[in-house]
Amino acid sequence: MCGIVGYAGPRDCSEVLVSTLTNLEYRGYDSAGIAVFDEKNIIETVKSEGKLSNLKNKLETLGKPEGHIGIGHTRWATHGEPSDVNSHPHSAPRVTIVHNGIIENYQELKEFLTGKGKTFISETDTEVVAQLLDYYYDGDPITTIDKVMGEVTGSFALGIMFAEFPDRIYAVRRESPLIVGVADGESFIASDVTAILQYTKNYYLLEHDEIATLTRDSVSFVDKYLNPIEKELKVADWDREAAQKAGYPHFMIKEINEQPTAISTTVNPRIRGGLPNLDECGLTLDILKDLKSITVVACGTAMHAGMVGKYVIEDIARVPVNVDIASEFRYRNPIIGEGDLVIIISQSGETADSLAALRLSKQRGAKVLAIVNAKGSSIAREADMVIYTLAGPEIAVASTKAYITQISVMYLFAFELALAKGTVSTAECKRLTSALQKMPEAVKYVIESVDEICQYVGSKLITADSLLYIGRGLDYALSMEGSLKLKEVSYIHSESYAAGELKHGTISLIDDEMPVIAVATQSDLIEKTISNVVEVKSRGAKVILVCTDSCANKIKDGIADYKIIIPHIDELLMPITAVLPLQILAYYTSVNRGNNPDQPRNLAKSVTVE
Numbered sequence: 161m162c163g164i165v166g167y168a169g170p171r172d173c174s175e176v177l178v179s180t181l182t183n184l185e186y187r188g189y190d191s192a193g194i195a196v197f198d199e200k201n202i203i204e205t206v207k208s209e210g211k212l213s214n215l216k217n218k219l220e221t222l223g224k225p226e227g228h229i230g231i232g233h234t235r236w237a238t239h240g241e242p243s244d245v246n247s248h249p250h251s252a253p254r255v256t257i258v259h260n261g262i263i264e265n266y267q268e269l270k271e272f273l274t275g276k277g278k279t280f281i282s283e284t285d286t287e288v289v290a291q292l293l294d295y296y297y298d299g300d301p302i303t304t305i306d307k308v309m310g311e312v313t314g315s316f317a318l319g320i321m322f323a324e325f326p327d328r329i330y331a332v333r334r335e336s337p338l339i340v341g342v343a344d345g346e347s348f349i350a351s352d353v354t355a356i357l358q359y360t361k362n363y364y365l366l367e368h369d370e371i372a373t374l375t376r377d378s379v380s381f382v383d384k385y386l387n388p389i390e391k392e393l394k395v396a397d398w399d400r401e402a403a404q405k406a407g408y409p410h411f412m413i414k415e416i417n418e419q420p421t422a423i424s425t426t427v428n429p430r431i432r433g434g435l436p437n438l439d440e441c442g443l444t445l446d447i448l449k450d451l452k453s454i455t456v457v458a459c460g461t462a463m464h465a466g467m468v469g470k471y472v473i474e475d476i477a478r479v480p481v482n483v484d485i486a487s488e489f490r491y492r493n494p495i496i497g498e499g500d501l502v503i504i505i506s507q508s509g510e511t512a513d514s515l516a517a518l519r520l521s522k523q524r525g526a527k528v529l530a531i532v533n534a535k536g537s538s539i540a541r542e543a544d545m546v547i548y549t550l551a552g553p554e555i556a557v558a559s560t561k562a563y564i565t566q567i568s569v570m571y572l573f574a575f576e577l578a579l580a581k582g583t584v585s586t587a588e589c590k591r592l593t594s595a596l597q598k599m600p601e602a603v604k605y606v607i608e609s610v611d612e613i614c615q616y617v618g619s620k621l622i623t624a625d626s627l628l629y630i631g632r633g634l635d636y637a638l639s640m641e642g643s644l645k646l647k648e649v650s651y652i653h654s655e656s657y658a659a660g661e662l663k664h665g666t667i668s669l670i671d672d673e674m675p676v677i678a679v680a681t682q683s684d685l686i687e688k689t690i691s692n693v694v695e696v697k698s699r700g701a702k703v704i705l706v707c708t709d710s711c712a713n714k715i716k717d718g719i720a721d722y723k724i725i726i727p728h729i730d731e732l733l734m735p736i737t738a739v740l741p742l743q744i745l746a747y748y749t750s751v752n753r754g755n756n757p758d759q760p761r762n763l764a765k766s767v768t769v770e
């Protein structure tokens with residue numbers, strides 16, 4: 161997703177812009193650029209298709225703009241292919257801008273401006289906004305921005321420089337996130353706070369349609385009626401080190417290794433007297449005991465965390481759970497209303513479809529609980545109740561530690577719900593809670609013990625064109641996540657299938673070129689899953705079996721080509737450890753194929769547009 165940065169202060173602006181853009185690389189992008197007021201107060205723009213290294217080379221070859229105020233951008237192409245000309249910043253005679261998001265009515269505005277004699281050099285919606293700002297420019301940047309905000313529709317964030325005001329930059333947003341950072345004698349804008357952690361932890365959250373003005377030593381805000389406003393200064397509780405690789409070759413493997421800490425940080429503060437306690441968000445036992453059904457809405461990995469939650473909640477709390485993909489839910493006229501609980505799960509808290517699902521649920525009278533990692537994000541702020549996953553910043557596009565904390569919260573929720581419903585005794589709830597608290601040690605052990613075999617199996621998968629993941633029950637919910645992880649970082653096609661569904665069509669795909677990864681951690685389902693493994697094996701598939709040590713004893717030799725064995729723990733909690741070999745396998749397969757697992761092609765970390 162596009163990343164915006166901006167700087168006003170004493171430092172070399174080009175350097176600050178490039179370093180803050182580097183911190184946003186994880187969001188995914190295909191071109192980058194900067195614009196800086198030079199020593200003569202002229203705006204100099206340098207941009208380049210491809211990675212930031214291309215931009216850096218260009219800055220070295222052409223000479224970087226020397227100045228102290230400027231804006232920068234990493235672009236994830238939507239309108240027009242990745243190219244130098246479509247890269248941001250975009251300029252009109254008196255305005256230069258960077259933009260994240262989508263201007264929905266840009267065609268209409270483009271026709272209007274073309275009729276007024278304006279010409280365009282790029283295919284982007286961004287250039288239309290630059291020209292519109294220039295068209296309405298009345299000598300006052302704030303009233304000009306306000307006029308343009310009244311004309312454009314969509315969800316977007318903008319960083320703006322006006323040629324006549326070389327001492328400042330402006331920022332405005334609608335839906336897409338944007339923060340304003342402050343330090344002594346300098347100020348910043350950024351799409352998220354991780355971009356500026358090396359300079360400051362102090363920041364303001366810009367709200368919809370508010371306009372910020374930043375100079376070296378001041379920041380000021382007006383609301384959408386152009387009244388000056390005071391905003392609450394926030395302090396990021398993520399530090400710079402958390403957003404750096406710390407000696408690991410990639411963020412993905414660093415974040416996999418951070419999972420023990422992520423679980424304990426998320427789980428421990430929510431346990432009192434040996435029992436889960438989610439009072440912090442307003443979920444009391446009284447509210448929980450009246451719940452009739454639950455709908456979980458999310459996208460991608462977060463939706464897969466919801467699937468694990470469904471199996472666990474239905475199993476122990478006996479409350480029906482419907483799990484929905486946010487992009488389907490929002491357009492499906494869902495049956496949601498007063499008395500219903502909708503749980504929105506999101507790492508970024510900014511996913512456009514999940515946010516829309518939240519708003520729709522609230523409109524219809526449902527109560528919304530958000531399970532979110534990014535503090536102060538739109539989903540966290542708009543939900544009725546929030547439980548934060550305390551995973552710290554997740555930089556790799558492929559979600560790992562966020563997923564494990566999302567399912568940890570689903571367990572806490574399920575245990576407390578089961579207690580409220582009386583479907584488990586206090587003693588049983590305490591036993592489950594204590595088992596959950598021991599997960600960090602188990603996770604640490606599994607990460608270390610499966611590394612070598614995952615590396616080896618990963619090396620065998622590099623030539624595969626397509627793979628199948630199978631499992632039953634919780635193992636099926638988990639195999640969905642395993643399959644997504646592999647395909648997003650290795651670019652090998654893969655699907656997950658409920659093992660019992662294979663015979664109803666998909667087994668026709670099986671031959672000796674289609675490896676099958678079978679997850680079998682549930683003892684009551686092991687025989688069924690193994691019979692599906694035998695079926696695919698006899699049709700030529702190479703089988704990789706992920707199973708527990710106790711299940712492994714029940715499986716005859718020769719049934720699987722490779723076994724990845726993990727210790728048997730409470731079976732309800734198995735997804736917490738069984739996901740690890742799937743994550744690690746995806747990681748090594750990606751690396752073995754020469755990919756960068758942190759920035760998979762075509763993907764963005766946070767999908768803030770539809």
Ligand code: M6R
Pocket residue numbers: 459460461462463505506507508509510511514557558559560644645648765766767
């Ligand atoms: O920020 P969110 O959790 O709302 O993001 C949802 C998905 O886009 C995300 O989980 C995506 O599927 C991950 N890249 C998968 O690893």
